Amino acid sequence: MDECISAILPESVQASATGIAILDDQGVVVYANPAFAVRLGRADSQALVGTSPIPAWTRSAGEDERRALERLLRAPEAGAFTLPVAGDSATTLYLEARRSDRRIVVATTGWPQPGSVPRSVVAQLDALTGLGNRAMYDEQIRCLGNAGAGQVATAVILIDLDRFKQVNDTLGHATGDSLLVLAAKRMRSAIRGDDTLIRLGGDEFVILQYRNEQPAGARAIAERLVELLQRPFLIDGHQVNSGASVGVALLGHGTSDPADLLRHADLALYEAKRQGRSRYCFFESHLESRAFERRALELDLRRALGLRQFSLLYQPQKSFSDNTISGFEALIRWDHPARGRVSPADFIPLAEEIGEIHAIGEWVMRTACQQAASWEGDPSVAVNVSPIQFESENIVTVVRHALDASGLAPERLEIEITESTLMSNTEDVMQRLWAIKAMGVGIAMDDFGTGYASLSHLNSFPFSKLKIDKSFIQAEQSPRARALMKAILAMGSSLGMTTIAEGVETLDQYEELCRGGCTTAQGYYIAKPMTPETIEHFMRACRAASHHPNLMIQE
Incomplete structure (x- = not known):
């Protein structure tokens, strides 16, 4: 038996419900898992090792x-054989084609009828982890379907590692494999001997659990896995924190067909x-209807751009130093003929996912660049860029082409990113x-203070602006909250960054920020988001009122 198979098989199939044995070049059993012994009506798989199949396997055969x-x-090719075991029961043996030093035999009651050629058992194993793979899952589900869904309480427990892509991107694929x-x-270590653990692919695993005490059995293992x-x-000196999300489906608990598990x-x-x-989470029927709704939203979203259903609104940003409008933030809106206005909170995450x-x-x-180029004066325009966009090197070309096509001066464009942008593919x-900054474009860190590594990211790149999250602005103004806001503003000033507070909704908030040394404010107290057509009128009104610091122009 070659070293690869000897290293993988015992670990991967010892607890499998599928019986597997290996014969050497003399036809002697060198390995058998417990399920193989059970299929032959034997109590101990180790007692089969060192025996020849004919006397050891055929006690109940004629x-x-x-x-x-x-x-x-004796035949070198693959084949199948139905073997009587005890009483009226029988098991089907599948023999892999003979190789120079080994032959794999599978014992089961649910695979294809005698006369068909089995898949290679090795082809049903995942070489990295030694677990079963998707082919093994498909065979077991087909076996379950043939047996009748009502005959066994079955759970499918699907596990997906959280933040696995981040590990791959930051520490490399070798660490990800480890x-x-x-x-x-x-x-x-968390499953019982009659559970089957399979790696479907990537960072997705599935457990097939056959037991009567459901849903308690599935819940216990799901809790344990999390x-x-x-x-x-x-791993290699690195502490890697991943976590996992788990989904569970049960036959007889909202799922009637094994193929749907x-x-x-x-x-x-x-x-x-x-x-x-x-x-x-356990599967519930409303999740399926929600999935259909999400699929319909996805189809509408894919068509929205071509049907010109998107538009931009702009929310003004007011400078404290001279009481003027220094810029606008571009905010996307989706107006669907049947759905009405769809919130960005609903469609942006979906757009990122698909x-x-x-x-x-x-x-x-x-x-945004085209419309800003037509504005009188030189107000800036801030555009939010998704972390997903920065995964593509095309983002640099997108910015350059937008500036070239519109004629907008690069210093009037500001890109807002969240710190999650810096969490993967950091280099x-x-x-x-840096390529975008070299064009003269400003880079702002959005939602500052909401992440867990904001300070380290400020040290890694010379941002031009800090955008303070509205949760700080709208929080109760306790002495502690004021001290924290003062520290953020002082830090921005010390690092040579301008600061902008978003979500400013009251005069008290506005005046507190002004006293604290904030550079710019944005929010409903300044003005609500407006259409491009109203910006010129708004700017004229602001210039006329610029000598009144607390006069807000509401459109």
Whole structure:
């Protein structure tokens, strides 16, 4: 038996419900898992090791069956054979084609009928983790369907590692592979001997659980998995924190067809991620209807750009130093003929997920630059750029083309990014940020103070502006809150960055920021977002009222 198979098979299939044995070049059993012994009506798989198949496997077989199996074992090609075991029961043996030093035999009751050629068992194993793969899952589900869904209480438990892409991007694919292996080991420790653990691909794993005490059995293992995978991993000197989200589907609990188990578990997994990750959810029927609604929204979103359903509004930004409007933030709006106005909070995450954000983001950049170029004076225009857009090197070209096509001076364009932009592909993202900054474009950190690594990111790139999250502005103004705001504003000043406070809604907030040394304010107290057509009138009115510091122009 070659070293690759000897290293993988015992670990990966020891707990499998599929019986697997390996014969050496002399036809002697060198490995058998417990399920193989059970299929043959034997109590101990180790007792089979070192034996020959004919006497050891054929205790309940007649002479004709023994001779037929003997012929099959002598033949070099793959084959199948139904072997009587005890009473009226039987098991089907599948023999892989003989190789120079080994032959794999599978014992099962649910795979294809005798006479068909089995898949190679090795082809059903994941080489990285030693677990089963998608082919093994498909076979087991087909077996379950043939057996009848009502005959066994089955759970499909789908596991997806949180932040796995971030690990790959920041620490490399070798570290990502090590994380998968260690996570598989932890998951294996959480399951019972009759559960089947499979790696579907990427960072997705699934457990097939056959037991009667459902949903309690599935809930117990889901809770255990979430807890186990939240613990840090130590890989090559790095502490890696991942976590996992889990979705569970059960036969007889909203799922009647085994073929739907994985799809329903995936919907439950999506719900777990939607609720904040590192948790588990069970499939419920309303998740399916929500998925249909989401699919309809996705189709509408893919058509929205071509149908010209997007528009931009602009919210003014007021400078404290001279009481003038220094710029505007571009805000995308989607007006659907049937849905009405769709909130960006609903469609932007979906656009990021399905990849439409690249086309939408390019349209926003191009349109904002074109419209800003027509404004009187030199107010800036701020454009939000998704972290997903920075995953593509095309973002630099998008900015350059928008400036060239519109004639807008680069110093009038400001790109707002959140710190999540800097959380993956850091080197590539930095190169793209520097390329954009080299054009003369300003780079602002949006939602400052809401992430866990804002200070380290301020040290990694010379941002031109800090945009203070509205949660700081609208919080109760306790002495502690005032001290924190004062520290943020002082830090921005010390680092040579301008500061802008968003979500300013009251005179008290406005005056407090002015006294604290904030550079710019934005919010409903200044003005609501407005259409491009009203900006010229608004700017004229602001210039006329510029000598009245607290006079706000509401459109």
